[in-house]
Structures are given as structure tokens and as C-alpha cells.
Amino acid sequence: MESLRSGETTPLSAGVVSRTVRLSDAPRPRTALGAADPPRTFWAAPGEATVVGSGAAATVRADGPDRFRSVRAAADELFSSGDVHAGTLAARPRLFGGFSFHDDHTGREPWDGYPGARFVLPRRQTTFADDEVWLTVNAVGESPEEVERQLEEARETIRRRPTSGAVGDPPGIVERTETTSKSEWCEGVTAAIERIEAGELRKVVLAQALRASLSSPLSIPDALTRLGETYPDCYRFLFEPDDRGGGFFGATPERLVDLRGRTVETGALAGTTGRGETPEEDEWLAEELLADEKNAHEHDLVVGAVRKQLEPHAASIRTGTRRIRRLATVQHIETPITAELASDEHVLKLVEALHPTPAVGGLPPDRALETIRDTEPFGRGWYAAPVGWFDAAGYGSFAVALRSAVARGDVATLFAGVGVVADSDPDREWDEVQLKYRPILDELE
Ligand SMILES: C=C(O[C@H]1C=CC=C(C(=O)O)[C@@H]1O)C(=O)O
Numbered sequence: 001m002e003s004l005r006s007g008e009t010t011p012l013s014a015g016v017v018s019r020t021v022r023l024s025d026a027p028r029p030r031t032a033l034g035a036a037d038p039p040r041t042f043w044a045a046p047g048e049a050t051v052v053g054s055g056a057a058a059t060v061r062a063d064g065p066d067r068f069r070s071v072r073a074a075a076d077e078l079f080s081s082g083d084v085h086a087g088t089l090a091a092r093p094r095l096f097g098g099f100s101f102h103d104d105h106t107g108r109e110p111w112d113g114y115p116g117a118r119f120v121l122p123r124r125q126t127t128f129a130d131d132e133v134w135l136t137v138n139a140v141g142e143s144p145e146e147v148e149r150q151l152e153e154a155r156e157t158i159r160r161r162p163t164s165g166a167v168g169d170p171p172g173i174v175e176r177t178e179t180t181s182k183s184e185w186c187e188g189v190t191a192a193i194e195r196i197e198a199g200e201l202r203k204v205v206l207a208q209a210l211r212a213s214l215s216s217p218l219s220i221p222d223a224l225t226r227l228g229e230t231y232p233d234c235y236r237f238l239f240e241p242d243d244r245g246g247g248f249f250g251a252t253p254e255r256l257v258d259l260r261g262r263t264v265e266t267g268a269l270a271g272t273t274g275r276g277e278t279p280e281e282d283e284w285l286a287e288e289l290l291a292d293e294k295n296a297h298e299h300d301l302v303v304g305a306v307r308k309q310l311e312p313h314a315a316s317i318r319t320g321t322r323r324i325r326r327l328a329t330v331q332h333i334e335t336p337i338t339a340e341l342a343s344d345e346h347v348l349k350l351v352e353a354l355h356p357t358p359a360v361g362g363l364p365p366d367r368a369l370e371t372i373r374d375t376e377p378f379g380r381g382w383y384a385a386p387v388g389w390f391d392a393a394g395y396g397s398f399a400v401a402l403r404s405a406v407a408r409g410d411v412a413t414l415f416a417g418v419g420v421v422a423d424s425d426p427d428r429e430w431d432e433v434q435l436k437y438r439p440i441l442d443e444l445e
Pocket residue numbers: 205207254269270271272332358359360384402403415416417418419436
């Protein structure tokens with residue numbers, strides 16, 4: 001048997017068996033996702049192939065502080081041998097999933113069904129890359145003939161499937177419940193500022209959750225389609241728990257890390273303002289954001305921490321020019337950071353080193369995490385944690401799961417947070433949280 005890392009084919013039945021065909025009568029991602037079996041997977045990222053996963057040929061789960069290493073060990077075993085005809089690099093076997101924010105994540109409501117880490121090798125996968133669409137069937141320990149038969153069957157099903165109709169309207173919200181009242185929020189932010197002034201902390205990111213009861217169940221394929229139109233430069237994702245329906249989805253602007261060969265792409269995204277009514281007002285707000293000392297400090301702490309976390313692994317690190325990242329609802333300060341690794345590394349090593357960046361945790365990390373646990377009355381679950389994919393070579397792409405919600409039936413729980421530094425004003429930070437709910441709220445109401 002041959003290692004999957006070679007990317008080539010072996011004739012023997014091995015661990016992972018994967019067969020791919022190019023589709024001529026190609027479905028759209030929304031149609032493929034609507035027809036997919038649970039657990040469904042969706043991944044669309046700037047400059048990457050869009051992938052829709054249906055079911056699981058293999059699932060890797062882990063919990064606790066060692067979850068990054070445990071996932072890697074299980075994946076190494078899964079990928080140690082294989083019989084793969086991928087047809088195109090984009091359709092090679094990949095594991096898609098994510099991690100919990102906290103090491104001691106418990107999976108309490110609404111996170112039941114989400115362990116500390118969970119990655120899926122989709123059973124059937126539709127890959128949209130470079131104007132072509134590929135259908136893959138993955139299996140573990142099955143004969144290549146059986147997998148080829150299933151691929152033919154899946155292709156026939158797609159050929160006969162009607163295309164889905166127009167994207168539906170958002171379901172509407174009948175009731176909202178905030179986990180944190182405005183006065184509790186102001187108390188929490190004020191207490192955090194006192195810890196910063198006492199020299200115990202430099203920055204902490206505090207978040208809120210919003211439970212929305214919907215007038216009908218949310219169509220996540222429709223929501224992701226609309227998010228793709230409004231936030232084309234964001235990472236859009238969906239990860240479902242096994243057999244429970246619903247899912248964790250979102251459209252996040254924040255890349256955690258991308259690794260190809262020894263080249264690492266990451267960055268800092270922190271510091272926020274709103275959008276203007278006119279292009280002139282947008283420009284004015286952007287300039288004010290870049291010139292604002294509080295936001296510059298909040299951002300600098302992230303740039304410094306990301307560089308420091310990369311240093312032990314890197315032969316060189318380059319910090320790009322600070323710029324404005326303009327999204328439909330907010331504007332952020334963004335600094336791209338690239339690095340060349342000193343030796344080959346698995347992307348999960350970098351994910352573990354970088355998570356949580358001070359854009360979602362704080363500084364120093366331990367005290368920030370303690371402050372988050374003491375202050376937030378809800379479980380972060382997978383919010384603000386790494387989500388993405390990796391392959392047999394250890395390359396991969398991960399985003400930070402912001403602008404996101406867990407939806408199940410007619411209930412969705414949204415999450416949003418803000419960086420708190422010494423000059424923060426609790427009222428303004430409250431308003432910023434409301435702005436960061438907007439991308440998902442717009443899909444619901
Ligand atoms: C924590 C969130 O945003 C982070 C990313 C960009 C800007 C941020 C800020 O300006 O506070 C946050 O650090 C969120 O959207 O829930």
C-alpha cells in the first residue's frame with residue numbers, strides 16, 4: 001500500500017478508498033447542499049475550491065487540551081494508506097471540521113453533539129473548482145469496485161435530481177433572548193477594564209450570545225447562498241453534528257492560518273467601525289479607525305502575538321501593510337502576515353500555536369481566558385475557534401469561526417464579541433456587538 005501523501009493511485013484496497021468523476025451536468029452548491037445527507041459539510045473560501053460534503057466516510061473526534069494532537073494522530077493513521085483516484089487536486093481526500101474555543105468545552109446546549117474537535121471525511125463530496133465540478137465517493141476499508149459502483153449511482157442520482165427553486169426568504173424572528181443584559185454587559189466590561197488598569201491584563205475579547213426563536217425552520221443552504229452574495233470575500237462554513245440536524249454556520253472574515261508547502265499565510269484582524277451611508281462617509285470612518293489610538297493598540301497586540309506564536313516555527317516572517325477590510329456591515333483593521341517555515345510542519349501544529357489569537361482571546365492568554373470564563377454566562381462552543389480542513393500532507397486552511405450561529409429547527413443562537421482594552425467604553429462595545437450580529441441576523445429576520 002502506498003501513502004496518500006504521494007497523491008497517486010495504488011491498485012490495492014487500502015484504508016481510504018476514493019474515486020472522483022467530473023460532472024458535465026453540474027449542480028449548484030446550494031442544490032448539492034440541500035440534497036446532502038447528515039452530517040453535511042460546507043466550505044467556501046476566497047481563492048479555494050467550494051466543497052459540499054454529504055455524510056461521513058470517517059469521523060475523527062477528540063476532547064480536552066490535547067485535542068489538536070489527538071486529531072492529528074487519528075488523521076495520520078487514517079491517511080497512512082489509501083487507494084485514491086482524485087482526478088484533480090481539489091478533490092483529494094480532506095478532513096473538514098473544527099475545534100471548541102475552550103479546552104474544557106462541555107457541549108452543553110446549544111452545543112450538544114459538538115465535541116472538543118470533530119473532523120469528517122465526507123462520504124460523498126461535490127467540489128467546485130476552476131469552473132469545473134467534481135463528484136467524489138470516499139470510503140474506508142471498502143473495495144474499489146464497490147466505491148466505483150456507488151460513484152456511478154451517485155452520479156445517476158444527481159443527473160435525475162431537479163434543480164432547486166429560488167432562494168427562500170429569511171424565516172423571521174418571533175422572539176429574541178439575550179444571554180447578557182445591557183447592565184450585566186457594562187458591569188463585565190468595566191470589571192475587565194479594572195483588571196487591565198491593575199496590570200493583570202492587557203486585552204480581553206468578551207462576547208455575547210443571542211437566542212432567536214424563528215417563525216419556521218431556517219434553510220441553512222439558502223442562508224449560506226445569500227451570505228455568499230453579501231460576503232463573497234469571507235470564509236463560509238457549515239458543520240453539522242452527527243444525525244441531529246441543524247448545524248454551526250457562518251461567514252467569517254478572519255483567516256487563522258493557511259499552509260501550503262512551507263508557506264504560511266495568516267494575519268491580524270481587530271479594530272472595528274461601522275459602514276457609512278455614502279462612499280465619503282465610509283472613507284471618513286475608515287480614516288478615523290486607522291488613526292484611532294484605542295483601535296490601533298487593540299490591533300497591534302494581535303499583530304505582535306501572531307508573530308510571536310509563529311517565531312518558533314519560522315525561518316522568516318513578513319508583516320504586510322495595515323489596511324482597511326471593508327465588509328457589508330462593518331470595517332476592520334487588517335494586517336496580512338506571511339511566513340516561511342524552518343522545517344515541514346502539519347497545519348494543526350500552527351492552528352494549536354495560534355489559537356486563540358488576541359483577536360478572540362486576549363493577552364496574556366491565560367488571564368484573558370480566565371476573565372472570559374468568569375464573565376460570559378454561556379458556552380462559546382465552536383464560536384471564535386478554528387474551523388477548516390487539512391489533507392494527508394498536513395496542508396490546510398483554517399478560519400476563526402466568527403459571524404456565526406448554531407441553528408437547529410426553529411431556534412438559532414448567534415455569537416459576537418469585541419476586544420476590550422483600557423480605553424474601551426462599555427456602551428460603544430455593546431453597539432459593536434450588535435453590528436457583528438448583523439450578518440447572521442439579516443439571514444433570520
Ligand atoms: C470577536 C469578534 O471579532 C473580532 C474580529 C475582528 C474585530 C474585532 C474587534 O474589533 O473587536 C474582534 O477582535 C466577533 O466578530 O465576534
